[in-house]
Amino acid sequence: MRTLNALAMCLATFPVAAMAQDLDEGSDEARSTERGVEIAPYIEAAQVVTAELQPGDDFVTFTRVAAGVDAGFGGRYSSGSVSVRYERRFGWSDDVSDADTISGIARTSLAVAGPNLTLEAGALASRTRLDGNGGTSIGAFGADDDFTTQVYSIYAGPAVRTQIDQAEVTGAYRLGYTRAESVDVPQLTPDGDTIDVFDESVTHNLGARIGFAPDTVLPVGVGVGAGWNRQDVSNLDQRIDDVYVRGDVTVPVSPNVALVGGIGYENVEVSSRDALRDADDNPVIGPDGRFVTDTSTPREIAYETDGIIWDVGVMWRPSRRTSLSAGLGRRYGSMTYYGNLTYQPNASSSLGVSVYDNLNSFGGQLVGTLDELGTEFEAFRNPVTGDLGGCVIGVEGDNCALARLGSLRSGVFRSRGVSLGYGGQQARWSYSIGAGYDRRTFIAGEDTILAETDGIADETFWIASTLGHRLDRNSDLSFGAFGSLFDSGVADTGVAYGYSVNAAYNRSFIEGLTGTAAVGLDGITRENLPDFQGASALVGLRYTF
Known part of the structure; x- marks a missing residue:
């Protein structure tokens, strides 16, 4: 009976989460670690040498100084991790300009009223390199150039899980904001068409459900839920507005297995405005390289559907450490x-x-x-550039969620894909590996400047990994690798293969003082654009307080 009850608790949130953009409604099962508070502020200085291998042969060097903090805390119902870093780069020649960079990642879950009410929050700041076909990846090689941009994202919101008599009540709200700074030059395809690079957006995600577990009021579990997904993108005033309500049923088959299903109603609308036109009917491009929105034009519907939605699935939970859910249904006007x-x-x-x-x-x-990241992790940074990698090292959540940034285009899209992540620590080893596939089909109004991208699909295959090994009490090795294949659906942009590998040796001299020697190789191979490849090396010192 205990296993059946645990399964029922998980099933209670499964249909709502699946239908509300996988909105996290909180769980006290993964928050029982009491690790106290760990804070490690540091300062760092390093000398970096970079050599461009393709398409040119530039050789540059610069000095960087940085200050940052890595911290984490854990209690019975609250936990969190953060890594924040400020860096200043000083070029040794006119080829490398001085630059400031802020990077960081944070994820926390704070108990507001015991395990029943928590505040979920997360944030990211990262330098990102934009490719000519619209693809991007977290982190950027070498010094800043015309193709790098800073990306910021933050979200926060409450999550509730409680029992009212025999009824189980769950719900969560997430408010998020994301911004990408403008690149120094307009981004163009090989044909000379402008790529509208994402600017900023505000997102709202809301999900709630009330229901009864099996063998309480009925032999089967029943419930009703609702959700809302609203996203406002500043580029061309694009908007997603998705509202649904549904009922669900849970049918236990055994103590570990149950069948689930639901039916409901959904209304979805995607809309935008057109770009401002000049006297020759050409779109006006602003100083930030993006299309200027014509706010005087009416909003145009790019996609809308309303009607019955349904889904059926299975849930398997043999223990507290293992759970599997799978399902299919109809949503957004097609199978899902x-x-x-x-x-x-x-x-x-x-x-x-x-x-x-x-x-x-x-x-x-x-x-x-x-939101998919766990709350207990160690951030992995490229030892040469100092940038965040696609993976963090942790034992909960999707540790490599950041590896699938995909396209930085401004357009709204339907995203389908799969991701896999595995990570942990064992003896002197720490590791994480992730892989995945993401397909984004863009949605645009037929009478707007983005009409040519309507129905176009970008595809990304990616793999990322980190590995750390402690040699002895005073030294350790770390390795990182990332690879991606980005295939833009836009004609003549071709396929791009990106990669990055790095290795570092760290040696502690006295308490708090560590020396680092690191090497790295980064590159991208493209069909219709010049290839790029660069090698780098670093020696530096870090003092941790």
């Missing part, structure tokens, strides 16, 4: 498929697999990936 697998073989490692299908924008996608 989704699923999640979580497996923790022990307290220091975890495996997660997710199959998703949702309506999103770049900002909404980034807020969602932050």
Whole structure:
């Protein structure tokens, strides 16, 4: 009976989460670690040498100084992790300009009233390199140039899980904001068409459900839920507005397995405005390289559907450490498929697999990936550039969620894909690995400047990994690798293969003082644009207070 009750508790939130952009409604099961408070502020100085191998042969060097803090805390119902860094770069020649960079990642869950009410929050600041076909990846090689931009994202909101008599009540709200700074030059395709780079967005995600577990009021579990997904993108005033309500039923098959299903009603609308036109009917491009919105024109519907939605699935939960859910249904006017697998073989490692299908924008996608991160992790940074990597090292959540940033285009899209992540710590080793596939089909109004992208699909395959090994009490090695294949659906942009590998040796001289020697290789190979490849090396010192 205990296993059946645990399964019922998980099933109570499963249909709502699947239908509300996987909105996290909180769980006290993963928040029982009491690790206290750990704060490690540091200052750092390093000398960096970079050599451009393709398409040119530039050789530059610069000095960087940085200050940052890595921190974490854990209690019975609250936990969080943060890594924040400010860096100043000083070029040794006119080829490398001085630059400031702020990067950081944070994720926390704070108990407001015991385990029943928590505040969920996350944030990201990262330098990102934009490719000519619209693709991007977290972090950027070498010094800042015309193709790098700073991306910021933050979200926060309450999550509730409580019992009112025999009724289980769950709900969550998430408010998010994402912004990408303008690149120094307008981004163009090989044909000379302007790529409208994402500017900023505000997202709202709301999900709630009330229901009864099996064998309480009925032999089967029943419930009713509702959700709202609203995203406002500043580029061309694009908007996603998605509202639904549904009822669900849970049918236990065994103590570990149950069948689930639901039916409801949904109304979805995607709309935008057109770009401002000049006297020759050409779109006006602002100083930030983006289309200027014509606010005098009426809003145009790019996509809308309303009607019956449904889904059926199965849930398997043999223990507190393992759960599997899978389902299919109809949503957004077509078939949809989704699923999640979580497996923790022990307290220091975890495996997660997710199959998703949702309506999103770049900002909404980034807020969602932050929400998928666990609250207990160690950030992995490229030892040469200091930038964040696509993975963090942790034992809960999607540790490599940031690796799938995908396209930085401003357009709204339907995103379908799968991601896998595995990570943990064992003896002197720490590790994380992730892989995935993401397909984004863009949605645009037929009478707008983005009409040519309507129905176009960008595809991204990616893999990311980190590995750390402590040699002895005073030294350790770390390795990182990232690879991606980005195929833009826009004609003549071709396929781009990106990669990054790095290695570092760290040696502690006295308490708090550590020396680092690191090397890295970064590059991108493209079909219709010049290839890029660069190698780098670093020696530096860090003092941790």
